[in-house]
Amino acid sequence: xxxxxxxxxxLSGIAAAGLSTGKTVFAGxxxxxxxxxxxxxxxxxxxxxxxxxxxxxxDSSRTSTPVMLTRIEYGGITGYGEASMPPYLGExxxxxxxxxxxxxxxxxxxxxxxxxxLDYIDQIDEGNRAAKASVDIALHDLVGKLIGQPWYRxxxxxxxxxxxxxxxxxxxxxxxxxxxxNEAAGFKILKVKLGRENDREMVQTIRSVTNVPLAVDVNQxxxxxxxxxxxxxWLKEMGIxxxxxxxxxxxxxxxxxxxxxxxLPIFGDEAVQRLPDVIKAAGVYHGINIKLMKCTGMxxxxxxxxxxxSLGMKVxxxxxxxxxxxxxxxxxxxxxAEFADLDGNLLISNDLYTGMQIKDGKITLSDLPGIGIRxx
Amino acid sequence: xxxxxxxxxxLSGIAAAGLSTGKTVFAGxxxxxxxxxxxxxxxxxxxxxxxxxxxxxxDSSRTSTPVMLTRIEYGGITGYGEASMPPYLGExxxxxxxxxxxxxxxxxxxxxxxxxxLDYIDQIDEGNRAAKASVDIALHDLVGKLIGQPWYRxxxxxxxxxxxxxxxxxxxxxxxxxxxxNEAAGFKILKVKLGRENDREMVQTIRSVTNVPLAVDVNQxxxxxxxxxxxxxWLKEMGIxxxxxxxxxxxxxxxxxxxxxxxLPIFGDEAVQRLPDVIKAAGVYHGINIKLMKCTGMxxxxxxxxxxxSLGMKVxxxxxxxxxxxxxxxxxxxxxAEFADLDGNLLISNDLYTGMQIKDGKITLSDLPGIGIRxx
Numbered sequence: 001x002x003x004x005x006x007x008x009x010x011l012s013g014i015a016a017a018g019l020s021t022g023k024t025v026f027a028g029x030x031x032x033x034x035x036x037x038x039x040x041x042x043x044x045x046x047x048x049x050x051x052x053x054x055x056x057x058x059d060s061s062r063t064s065t066p067v068m069l070t071r072i073e074y075g076g077i078t079g080y081g082e083a084s085m086p087p088y089l090g091e092x093x094x095x096x097x098x099x100x101x102x103x104x105x106x107x108x109x110x111x112x113x114x115x116x117x118l119d120y121i122d123q124i125d126e127g128n129r130a131a132k133a134s135v136d137i138a139l140h141d142l143v144g145k146l147i148g149q150p151w152y153r154x155x156x157x158x159x160x161x162x163x164x165x166x167x168x169x170x171x172x173x174x175x176x177x178x179x180x181x182n183e184a185a186g187f188k189i190l191k192v193k194l195g196r197e198n199d200r201e202m203v204q205t206i207r208s209v210t211n212v213p214l215a216v217d218v219n220q221x222x223x224x225x226x227x228x229x230x231x232x233x234w235l236k237e238m239g240i241x242x243x244x245x246x247x248x249x250x251x252x253x254x255x256x257x258x259x260x261x262x263x264l265p266i267f268g269d270e271a272v273q274r275l276p277d278v279i280k281a282a283g284v285y286h287g288i289n290i291k292l293m294k295c296t297g298m299x300x301x302x303x304x305x306x307x308x309x310s311l312g313m314k315v316x317x318x319x320x321x322x323x324x325x326x327x328x329x330x331x332x333x334x335x336x337a338e339f340a341d342l343d344g345n346l347l348i349s350n351d352l353y354t355g356m357q358i359k360d361g362k363i364t365l366s367d368l369p370g371i372g373i374r375x376x
Numbered sequence: 377x378x379x380x381x382x383x384x385x386x387l388s389g390i391a392a393a394g395l396s397t398g399k400t401v402f403a404g405x406x407x408x409x410x411x412x413x414x415x416x417x418x419x420x421x422x423x424x425x426x427x428x429x430x431x432x433x434x435d436s437s438r439t440s441t442p443v444m445l446t447r448i449e450y451g452g453i454t455g456y457g458e459a460s461m462p463p464y465l466g467e468x469x470x471x472x473x474x475x476x477x478x479x480x481x482x483x484x485x486x487x488x489x490x491x492x493x494l495d496y497i498d499q500i501d502e503g504n505r506a507a508k509a510s511v512d513i514a515l516h517d518l519v520g521k522l523i524g525q526p527w528y529r530x531x532x533x534x535x536x537x538x539x540x541x542x543x544x545x546x547x548x549x550x551x552x553x554x555x556x557x558n559e560a561a562g563f564k565i566l567k568v569k570l571g572r573e574n575d576r577e578m579v580q581t582i583r584s585v586t587n588v589p590l591a592v593d594v595n596q597x598x599x600x601x602x603x604x605x606x607x608x609x610w611l612k613e614m615g616i617x618x619x620x621x622x623x624x625x626x627x628x629x630x631x632x633x634x635x636x637x638x639x640l641p642i643f644g645d646e647a648v649q650r651l652p653d654v655i656k657a658a659g660v661y662h663g664i665n666i667k668l669m670k671c672t673g674m675x676x677x678x679x680x681x682x683x684x685x686s687l688g689m690k691v692x693x694x695x696x697x698x699x700x701x702x703x704x705x706x707x708x709x710x711x712x713a714e715f716a717d718l719d720g721n722l723l724i725s726n727d728l729y730t731g732m733q734i735k736d737g738k739i740t741l742s743d744l745p746g747i748g749i750r751x752x
Contacts, residue, residue: 147525154530155491311655
């Protein structure tokens with residue numbers, strides 16, 4: 001009944017022929033000037049993010065994050081993308097380079113065919129979710145620029161409804177933690193990584209210097225549901241407003257038990273990678289943490305957010321340590337989110353772009369088209 | 377953490393101030409010319425569709441369909457919408473008029489804020505799904521025109537991947553059925569309404585004049601699962617390719633039993649109205665029939681299609697008897713669908729628009745922006 005994917009490539013030629021005869025109506029000046037240009041070209045280069053502070057989570061520490069920067073060019077317009085690859089997630093500049101080398105965008109003639117292009121990207125290989133996101137983001141940036149609109153507007157979202165972003169305070173000595181909290185005075189919500197022996201001490205240290213709302217990210221660090229529930233009750237008393245991934249993602253029944261009893265909203269992070277995980281998360285978590293590097297990019301992230309809401313779940317938008325490129329791409333989605341943790345660009349000393357800004361603690365979207373960034 | 381809906385209206389004023397100082401970058405010429413124009417204005421008028429043939433389904437017949445035509449104007453640009461209200465669905469020109477009279481779009485300053493506007497529309501009252509769709513469609517048409525792109529492109533879809541549409545052959549005498557089938561010679565798939573005593577006779581009558589693939593829509597007409605399965609096996613032998621809503625939607629367990637055993641894909645129609653129903657349909661049906669008049673419009677329809685696919689379900693796009701307005705709006709989504717039943721405009725003799733065309737049986741999208749229609 002339907003044109004199959006198999007003969008799509010051949011048929012695309014017909015569509016392109018239709019375009020070049022001027023059958024399509026375009027308002028965007030940039031677009032109409034560039035229709036004759038033909039090829040969609042992907043390029044990429046590795047880059048290393050220098051972290052301002054040593055970054056510690058439940059089971060590792062590091063001082064830099066490897067990323068891959070991508071560009072998709074079409075008719076003189078360039079879309080920017082990025083893959084951020086913290087080592088514990090299994091991707092690297094080598095795997096990303098290998099994956100991106102297999103991508104041939106010249107087989108597509110119209111960058112607007114995002115569904116076809118990203119379906120093709122997704123089936124090149126398993127995994128490689130950050131590498132896939134780097135293509136997705138660059139493509140969205142390109143198409144938004146061709147249209148002349150930022151994605152939050154194309155998605156019908158109201159930029160006034162962006163949430164405050166949390167700023168993450170890494171695990172460290174009491175003195176350093178206090179210093180970091182003081183440096184983060186502009187934020188309306190802080191996030192602290194728990195899941196070690198000194199959880200209560202960390203929270204008390206922060207509470208000794210600020211009363212700002214706190215989010216906690218346990219990164220699967222608690223192994224006992226009864227103790228976890230007891231801790232969450234204590235955290236509520238301490239002014240914590242949400243808990244992220246308290247227990248191992250494999251402990252589905254224990255997580256559902258905990259969520260059913262928790263006085264604070266619980267968000268799945270490691271448990272929720274891609275769209276099918278959203279449906280599995282219903283009844284197990286109150287909400288989901290969507291990250292572009294987990295879910296292959298903006299296209300899937302948007303559907304995940306809408307699906308989560310239809311299931312009565314809350315949405316959080318997170319990030320890795322990233323430049324303002326990937327962070328600004330995620331920020332486009334943030335008016336759909338109750339919580340955001342989009343501080344990844346603030347943790348690095350060698351950003352390459354300006355884009356989404358934090359003003360008075362709140363995510364403030366740029367009015368630039370696409371993902372809303374400009375190269376520094 | 378987040379700006380609440382409650383104080384959104386007040387804050388919208390700030391956003392609008394931002395717009396009028398030229399902070400937002402627009403490529404669309406129409407848009408930049410019309411930013412100063414301010415008010416978003418909804419208007420509506422009743423219209424009666426004249427059916428070419430008496431239309432019979434499992435439990436009723438009729439010769440006309442009442443619709444409500446809507447228009448949303450903003451800065452000299454007009455978006456068109458439509459509510460189609462077959463009487464058996466419970467809406468009427470009176471209920472639509474009452475609902476639409478409560479809508480005040482002047483409280484919104486930016487038509488791009490589709491999420492806010494449609495969330496507001498949805499909470500005005502329960503039900504009224506066709507009336508809600510008439511606002512959704514007009515708003516999408518308006519925004520697409522402001523951007524200068526059709527929605528299939530804004531959704532990243534490839535117009536080459538539209539499916540063939542079925543054409544519905546109503547229940548009638550053998551002679552009339554044969555005549556209708558002969559008149560429908562250009563279609564690559566026909567649909568027949570079953571669910572009466574003469575089901576086999578209907579199929580045999582059609583098969584006496586054509587070998588074209590057939591879809592059957594039972595409209596909940598079969599009450600016994602064993603007999604239904606037996607009939608589906610027979611239908612497969614007769615060249616039927618899919619079955620729509622064979623049993624009552626309330627018989628969830630029987631439907632799941634039938635789906636698990638059926639040699640043909642089974643689609644839920646009456647059982648699947650809005651987004652939450654998609655998730656309930658997983659495991660009960662192989663696919664879902666999305667209709668704008670059931671699901672409140674294009675915004676929800678798109679998310680339903682994406683969610684269904686993520687659940688491994690097939691997607692079908694259907695319609696009521698409608699003008700080319702609502703049919704063309706639905707057609708924008710059709711590249712995501714395995715089956716389409718978008719013949720509603722072909723069944724009437726007093727269409728008001730040109731838009732989506734059927735060429736050689738295949739849905740062919742117009743290149744016009746928005747929902748792709750022009751007034752006749």
